[in-house]
Amino acid sequence: MKRKSPATRFLISLGVGAFLLIASGHVDELRAYQGAQVAIYAIAIASIVLLTGYSGQISLGHGALMAVGGYAAVIAQIHWHLPYPLTFLIGGIAGALAGYVLGIAAARLRGPYLAGTTLALAVGLPSLANQFHILGGEQGLQFDVGTAPTWVGKDFTQYRWFFWVAVVMALAIFWLLRNLLSTRYGRRWRAVRANPTAAALTGIDIAKAKVLAFTLSSAVAGLSGALFAMLLGLVAPLAFTLTLSFTLVTGAVLAGVSNLGGSIIGAIVLVAIPELSNAVATHLGGSDRVTANLPGVVTSVLLIVTVLLAPNGPKIPRRHK
Amino acid sequence: MFVSRRNKGGIIAAAAIAAAALVTSALPAHAETGVTSSTIKLGITVPLTGAAAPGYNKVPAAMKAYFDYVNANGGVNGRKIQLVIKDDAYSPAQTLSVTNDLILKDKVFALVGTLGTANNEATTRLVNSHGVPRLFVNTGFSGFADMKKYPTTFPLFPSYATEAKAMGKYIADNLAGHKVALIYQDDDFGADALKGFATAGTSFVAKIPYSALSQADPSVVGKWITSIATAQADTVIMFGVTSATGALAGGLYKAGLIGKVQMILGSVGSDGTTLKGLLGPLAPALAGSIAASFLPSPSDATDEYVNLFKSVNAQYNAGAAFDNNVLVGMNSAMLTVQALRAAGANPTRASLMKAIEAKGSTWASAAFSPILYSAKSHVGYTGYWFGKLGTDGNAVSVDGPGKYTLYTTDSGTAPVVKSSPARTAMPAKGLPTN
Numbered sequence: 041m042k043r044k045s046p047a048t049r050f051l052i053s054l055g056v057g058a059f060l061l062i063a064s065g066h067v068d069e070l071r072a073y074q075g076a077q078v079a080i081y082a083i084a085i086a087s088i089v090l091l092t093g094y095s096g097q098i099s100l101g102h103g104a105l106m107a108v109g110g111y112a113a114v115i116a117q118i119h120w121h122l123p124y125p126l127t128f129l130i131g132g133i134a135g136a137l138a139g140y141v142l143g144i145a146a147a148r149l150r151g152p153y154l155a156g157t158t159l160a161l162a163v164g165l166p167s168l169a170n171q172f173h174i175l176g177g178e179q180g181l182q183f184d185v186g187t188a189p190t191w192v193g194k195d196f197t198q199y200r201w202f203f204w205v206a207v208v209m210a211l212a213i214f215w216l217l218r219n220l221l222s223t224r225y226g227r228r229w230r231a232v233r234a235n236p237t238a239a240a241l242t243g244i245d246i247a248k249a250k251v252l253a254f255t256l257s258s259a260v261a262g263l264s265g266a267l268f269a270m271l272l273g274l275v276a277p278l279a280f281t282l283t284l285s286f287t288l289v290t291g292a293v294l295a296g297v298s299n300l301g302g303s304i305i306g307a308i309v310l311v312a313i314p315e316l317s318n319a320v321a322t323h324l325g326g327s328d329r330v331t332a333n334l335p336g337v338v339t340s341v342l343l344i345v346t347v348l349l350a351p352n353g354p355k356i357p358r359r360h361k
Numbered sequence: 362m363f364v365s366r367r368n369k370g371g372i373i374a375a376a377a378i379a380a381a382a383l384v385t386s387a388l389p390a391h392a393e394t395g396v397t398s399s400t401i402k403l404g405i406t407v408p409l410t411g412a413a414a415p416g417y418n419k420v421p422a423a424m425k426a427y428f429d430y431v432n433a434n435g436g437v438n439g440r441k442i443q444l445v446i447k448d449d450a451y452s453p454a455q456t457l458s459v460t461n462d463l464i465l466k467d468k469v470f471a472l473v474g475t476l477g478t479a480n481n482e483a484t485t486r487l488v489n490s491h492g493v494p495r496l497f498v499n500t501g502f503s504g505f506a507d508m509k510k511y512p513t514t515f516p517l518f519p520s521y522a523t524e525a526k527a528m529g530k531y532i533a534d535n536l537a538g539h540k541v542a543l544i545y546q547d548d549d550f551g552a553d554a555l556k557g558f559a560t561a562g563t564s565f566v567a568k569i570p571y572s573a574l575s576q577a578d579p580s581v582v583g584k585w586i587t588s589i590a591t592a593q594a595d596t597v598i599m600f601g602v603t604s605a606t607g608a609l610a611g612g613l614y615k616a617g618l619i620g621k622v623q624m625i626l627g628s629v630g631s632d633g634t635t636l637k638g639l640l641g642p643l644a645p646a647l648a649g650s651i652a653a654s655f656l657p658s659p660s661d662a663t664d665e666y667v668n669l670f671k672s673v674n675a676q677y678n679a680g681a682a683f684d685n686n687v688l689v690g691m692n693s694a695m696l697t698v699q700a701l702r703a704a705g706a707n708p709t710r711a712s713l714m715k716a717i718e719a720k721g722s723t724w725a726s727a728a729f730s731p732i733l734y735s736a737k738s739h740v741g742y743t744g745y746w747f748g749k750l751g752t753d754g755n756a757v758s759v760d761g762p763g764k765y766t767l768y769t770t771d772s773g774t775a776p777v778v779k780s781s782p783a784r785t786a787m788p789a790k791g792l793p794t795n
Contacts, residue, residue, distance in 0.1 A: 070465035077458075170548055170572045177548035179478045179502065180453075198490060272457055273486045276479040279453045283411075314458070332409040332448035 046219045053211040064203050072199040073271075074311050079206035080267045081307035083213050085291040086300055087260035090217060093298030094226065095253035096233030097146055101158030102261045103285030104165035105142075109135040109262025110269035110280065111175060114183045119174075124185040128209065128266045135262015136255050143254025147247040162285040166277040180276025183269045206267055213260060217300060220256075229253050290339060294346050313338050393709045395470025401701060401708070402443045404463035406456050406484075407476045407499075409448035416603075416635045416686050417476055420499065421446040423690030424474060426677035427670070428698075434792050437701045445469060451476075453483035460484040464491055471496055471713060474693045478502040478549075481514070488513060494714050496700060497693040497741070501629065503553060503772045506740045513710075515717055517693065517741035519655055519730065520772040521553035521600075522560075524627060527745040527768035528598065528653055529561025530777035535759075536623070542567040542594035544585055544609065546601045553772075554600045554627070560774055567592035576605040582612040589613075589622060596623040599630055606630035606647075607639035614646045624650035628745065633659075633754025634684040648752045651759070653745045655728045659688050660755035663763035666692070666727035669791035692727045699724040699793045724795065729767050729782030744769035746782070 044052075064072055084106060091097050099105075112134030113127035122130065142161070146154055169175035188201035220226060228249045231239040240246050269275045287310060295306030314335045321331040395402040405421050408414045421444065428442040436442060445467050447459035456477070463469045464487060472488065475481055476499040488495050495514040498505055503520030505511050532541060541563065545551035547570035558565075567588050571581060589597055597613075599606050606626055613619050624647070631652035637644045657664040670691040674683050681687060701708060703716035721734030730744035746765040748756030758765050770777040788794050 068465065070461055073461050073465075167572070179482055179549055182482070198486070268454070272454055272483050274453065274479070274483055276453050276482070278451060278477075278479055279483070281452055283450070283452065284454070318462075336410070 053215045057211045060207050069197050069199045072203045076203040076206040077311050078307045079210040082303045084264035084288050085303040085306045087257045088292040091257035095229040098155045099158040101161035102288050103280050104161045105135050105258045105261040106265030107166050107280035108138045109265030110275040113266035114181045114275050131266025132259045132263035136259035139258020140255040143251040147250040162282050166280045169277045180274045182274045185270050394468050401440045402469045403473050404445045404469035405474045406447045406449045408451035411450040413451035419686040420690040423687040424694040427691045427694035429677045430673045453479045456480040457483045473697050519742045522557035522772040525554040525557025526561045526770045529563035539596045540566045540594045541596045542589050543598045544569045566594050576608040582608045586612045586616045598625045600627045601630050603630045603635045610646045619646050626652040628653050632685045637754045645752045647750050650750045652756045655742050658756045665787045699795050725785045
């Protein structure tokens with residue numbers, strides 16, 4: 041089977057994008073918000089899939105890297121007065137820098153040690169905001185991307201505009217990553233993941249490949265953090281909790297961790313779970329305590345079922361070439 | 362290793378299905394969102410799960426209990442009040458998600474008692490753009506009184522600056538000549554307090570900042586105690602959260618300083634029930650501490666509001682222990698009922714907010730402080746009284762049980778005024794008739 045060329049992929053992305061953007065005009069605000077959420081989660085999950093699925097490294101701290109991106113974007117807006125599309129870029133660059141430093145340490149660590157290190161990052165990093173005045177402390181900093189530009193039309197809701205921005209970003213990121221994974225970098229990462237010794241014997245600099253993967257993954261996480269800040273309208277330590285990091289890993293596992301496209305499914309599931317469990321709880325008429333905890337239970341059960349029955353995700357196993 | 366064409370088709374199909382799933386038809390417009398001929402729907406977000414949940418998670422159930430009590434007695438102009446409760450686990454991202462649900466899906470008439478500074482901040486854009494009234498938010502951040510930025514928001518609690526000024530006045534009047542140390546949370550919460558103390562002219566032998574979550578670290582508490590001892594302070598103000606109060610009490614006890622150093626606690630960190638849970642057998646170490654409050658003590662058996670809320674709690678709140686959180690919830694609920702009544706026979710969001718601005722300052726409320734709502738101000742309470750914690754963890758007024766001296770001021774430079782509380786009497790059976 042012939043691989044698709046970057047140009048073909050671009051056309052597909054364009055088609056999907058056009059469809060989604062037109063569809064967004066026919067949904068209510070809540071769905072537009074959830075759509076934007078899906079797109080942002082999909083980018084964040086893709087960053088984990090890139091790291092874990094393709095280069096074989098584990099991170100439980102991607103929420104912290106999202107925080108780095110989010111804070112960088114907001115600070116770029118507040119102090120440098122950059123237009124917000126540029127702040128997203130700053131978010132990505134900041135994520136990449138943080139990821140590069142972390143990646144150097146990560147390349148020396150494996151398995152549980154790496155998981156532990158990144159976990160510590162997820163716990164510790166967001167509370168740094170309380171230490172430095174510029175980061176706005178506990179109540180955080182506001183991020184105002186303004187309303188939709190006039191050229192998109194009148195009566196364009198805020199959430200619909202966020203959906204547009206997030207979808208365009210997501211498609212661009214997926215297109216870039218998909219193409220990148222078809223290059224020698226992608227092949228190197230897979231070789232490192234499959235068998236580090238064999239990869240080293242073929243002349244691949246394992247540490248370099250791992251650091252590069254970590255940097256790139258963090259850049260993507262940083263960008264998603266900036267988009268996340270856009271959706272929330274602020275950054276605050278409490279917005280980037282350990283729960284966020286775990287949620288992303290959950291999404292990646294549900295997606296089948298080595299499957300870039302699965303990120304979208306993972307993201308849809310993450311957004312759908314609270315919605316569905318809420319509907320179930322309302323139907324059953326349980327107490328508030330049950331209602332509040334049901335999403336957690338559903339997620340946990342789904343995670344266990346996925347790992348037991350479909351460790352590669354809900355999709356048909358990929359063909360190896 | 363590449364995704365096969367079939368799978369790629371799958372991805373596109375999934376995206377298409379997702380998009381299709383997003384398509385729903387718009388609902389027809391209502392006369393006023395969240396109000397029918399027989400119901401009024403309100404919404405609240407609070408942490409019901411997670412680290413911040415203990416204590417706070419009792420607020421919405423207490424509100425609901427009071428609403429149920431009012432509903433059982435005819436409701437508001439024949440309408441029953443429904444309260445939709447959403448858990449946000451204290452995460453602003455989660456708050457925004459569930460507030461989207463409340464406003465766009467559940468279509469509530471107004472939000473009431475939403476908890477947390479950053480949490481309320483995160484939903485401000487949504488709340489403002491839909492013009493949803495946000496009543497009696499559970500946070501002391503003075504910023505929410507800014508009517509330009511938060512036109513539909515009505516904070517209720519006095520600001521931290523107000524509290525610090527009142528505390529400064531209390532110290533000047535009653536503890537002159539004492540060597541006072543100040544421990545404060547090193548963020549806007551503490552910054553607000555420092556501003557207040559500076560205005561009050563309170564001088565400290567030591568100022569000890571701590572970062573929000575560091576009170577769990579024993580070495581941090583050790584440093585507090587060393588600083589207190591080095592400065593030879595005989596009085597220490599804790600302007601922080603309840604767990605920090607617990608940590609300080611534990612540290613003083615270990616250093617043998619209980620009884621030698623007078624503790625003064627801010628309203629945020631002095632809930633007796635929570636402290637008892639935190640300190641266990643050490644709880645009596647807090648006895649004799651001075652605490653600032655704006656609501657009456659939940660243990661004050663002479664207070665008509667406390668007694669009414671206790672009986673409502675017993676009847677409608679499934680056996681929840683009566684404490685400050687229940688009191689806060691029921692008090693906000695009582696104000697909400699008065700606001701809904703004042704909004705007219707066919708309440709609209711605009712008429713609700715107008716009613717609060719026009720009449721809110723006259724309504725019955727358990728707090729001794731007057732309420733300052735007007736067309737020009739969204740500041741709620743402005744005053745504190747001081748009590749001493751007993752061995753049971755409950756505060757009794759320094760003037761004796763049931764007698765209160767109120768310290769009233771603003772967040773700025775106005776002087777602190779002492780007065781006897783002149784509270785609006787509770788309506789019969791606690792059922793508003795305004």
